[in-house]
Amino acid sequence: MDEMSQTDSQPNLIAVPMLDFRREFEEIREEVLAAITSVCESQRFILGPEVARFEEEAALACQVPFAVGCGSGTDALWLALAALGIGPGDAVITTPFSFFATVSAILRAGARPILADIDERTLNLSADSVEETLARTRERAACVMPVHLYGQCADMTALGALRERRGLKLVEDAAQAFGATWEGVRAGGLGDAAAFSFYPTKNLSAFGDAGMVTTRDADTAERAAVLRVHGMRRRYYHDEVGWNSRLDALQAAVLRVKLRRVEAGNQRRRALAALYQERFMKAGLVGATTKDGVVLPFTDPRGVPVFHQYVIRAPRRDELRERLSAQSIGSEVYYPLPLHLQKSLEGLGYRLGDLPRSEQAATEVLALPIYPELRMEELESVVEAVRRFYA
Numbered sequence: 001m002d003e004m005s006q007t008d009s010q011p012n013l014i015a016v017p018m019l020d021f022r023r024e025f026e027e028i029r030e031e032v033l034a035a036i037t038s039v040c041e042s043q044r045f046i047l048g049p050e051v052a053r054f055e056e057e058a059a060l061a062c063q064v065p066f067a068v069g070c071g072s073g074t075d076a077l078w079l080a081l082a083a084l085g086i087g088p089g090d091a092v093i094t095t096p097f098s099f100f101a102t103v104s105a106i107l108r109a110g111a112r113p114i115l116a117d118i119d120e121r122t123l124n125l126s127a128d129s130v131e132e133t134l135a136r137t138r139e140r141a142a143c144v145m146p147v148h149l150y151g152q153c154a155d156m157t158a159l160g161a162l163r164e165r166r167g168l169k170l171v172e173d174a175a176q177a178f179g180a181t182w183e184g185v186r187a188g189g190l191g192d193a194a195a196f197s198f199y200p201t202k203n204l205s206a207f208g209d210a211g212m213v214t215t216r217d218a219d220t221a222e223r224a225a226v227l228r229v230h231g232m233r234r235r236y237y238h239d240e241v242g243w244n245s246r247l248d249a250l251q252a253a254v255l256r257v258k259l260r261r262v263e264a265g266n267q268r269r270r271a272l273a274a275l276y277q278e279r280f281m282k283a284g285l286v287g288a289t290t291k292d293g294v295v296l297p298f299t300d301p302r303g304v305p306v307f308h309q310y311v312i313r314a315p316r317r318d319e320l321r322e323r324l325s326a327q328s329i330g331s332e333v334y335y336p337l338p339l340h341l342q343k344s345l346e347g348l349g350y351r352l353g354d355l356p357r358s359e360q361a362a363t364e365v366l367a368l369p370i371y372p373e374l375r376m377e378e379l380e381s382v383v384e385a386v387r388r389f390y391a
Contacts, residue, residue: 013385016369016378018330019201023373028257035253042249047229050249054256058212061179061259062188066221068213069247070228073175073197076211077105079245080171080193081143083213083224086111091139094173095125096338096350097358098147102173103339105195112139113348115340117355121298123311123365124149126357127158134166143169148177148187150334150367151203151269151308152299156182156190163191171195174214176308178204179266183302188214193224198255203269203306204262206251268372269307272379273297276310276368279383285390290315290364294386309334310370315390317366323389329382332367 025032039050051069059067070076086092088110094102096115106113114137116129125146134141144163146154156172163170170191174180177187178196188194198210213224226233231242277296280286287293295313299305311334314320324331338358340350352359368382 010388011380011384013327013329014377014381015328016330016374016382018332018367018369019371020373021200024371027373028261031257032254035257036250039249039253045249046246048249050256051247051252054247054252054259055212057256057259059214061186061262062194062214063186064189064214064216066215066218067188068215068221068224068228069252070211070213070224071245071247072209073195073199073211074101074105075228075243075245076175076195076197076213077101077145077171077173078108078243079224079227080195080213080215081105081109081111081145082227083215083220084143084169084171084192086143086169086171089140090142091137092143092145092171093130093133093141094145095147095149095358096340096355097123097335097361098149098173098339099175099335100339100342101175102145102147103345106145111142113339113345114139114141115348115350115355117357118361119155120357120361122149122152122154122300123361124152124154125159127155127162130159130162134162141166141168143171145171145173147173147175148180150297150305150311151177151180152297152305153177153180153182153187153190153303155300155302156185157302160190169193175199175211176202177306178202179262180306181304189216192217193220198251203266203308204255204258207254208251210247210251210255211245212247265372266306269310269370270305272370272374273305273307273310275376275379276370276383279380280312280386283383283387285383285387293390295364307370309367311365311367313361313364314366314386315364317364320386320389321366324382324385327385329385330369333362333365334367335365336362338362 116133172194175197198206227242231240
């Protein structure tokens with residue numbers, strides 16, 4: 001890899017932020033400020049018509065009949081599970097290679113998380129591993145919750161078949177995947193329910209916390225809508241114990257502006273990912289495993305990803321990240337410690353070595369800057385900095 005990566009020229013490196021919110025805001029400033037002003041003038045700040053309009057437009061974008069806005073992506077995961085009746089006595093099988101909320105939402109619903117390992121190419125939950133885990137467990141497995149990691153859908157064909165054979169519920173953690181598709185179907189409509197996050201770093205992002213549940217089932221949608229307002233169908237009459245997870249109108253107004261741009265933004269992310277691949281290949285950096293070089297993201301041809309993150313697997317990952325940081329080039333590790341090894345989850349009973357593919361990925365993954373406003377010279381500087389490190 002070292003010999004192939006040598007070049008005669010040494011272009012100057014430039015600073016590259018991991019993400020720059022200001023660039024998008026400069027493009028949408030007038031639209032966003034007008035939308036916020038409209039809400040302020042209406043004096044309707046919680047739920048209300050602005051949220052209802054966003055829910056209708058977001059459901060259309062996800063090609064599902066129902067969308068329920070809520071306070072965060074974490075709340076959306078809990079609402080999806082609770083609306084499907086997942087709770088005490090149930091087990092939910094999911095991935096250990098995800099953000100903490102994937103498992104904490106299961107615990108919040110009163111269910112027990114059971115972790116299955118990932119596919120070594122996509123880093124998404126492996127359907128084969130889920131099958132093996134189901135065969136071993138004595139728990140009453142009621143649900144499988146795959147995560148569409150980094151904006152690429154999990155193998156929903158295999159997981160859907162497993163759902164049918166086993167009579168399970170299927171909940172998508174689609175927090176990173178707004179606009180992604182699997183065999184032509186949008187994320188959010190591939191299971192019994194799905195959860196989205198609109199945290200500011202997401203492809204479709206709010207100016208704070210916000211989330212959404214999508215479903216094709218009217219009863220599930222109605223129950224999610226009730227649970228987000230303390231279990232009320234009528235004001236001050238509580239049919240069950242819910243929670244306060246209402247989407248506010250200011251966030252809905254911002255999201256409606258950004259929703260009109262998200263598809264173009266996703267297309268730009270795919271174009272940037274293709275350029276990364278081309279430049280890494282040209283630099284001679286790419287290997288089949290980290291023993292040979294940098295491993296580039298694998299895209300399953302059955303799906304269309306949205307590259308919420310562009311994640312390589314890198315030899316000497318931590319050293320590379322330190323070098324990039326010293327050159328003012330952003331990067332991030334998603335995620336440095338799998339969930340089964342988190343101190344707060346010791347009670348689940350997992351140990352080092354139980355989920356080896358997830359553990360290996362956690363030592364190698366490195367997210368590089370990717371967002372619609374990223375400039376060509378910045379992308380090339382990232383690749384050049386990586387090339388110099390390995391040279």
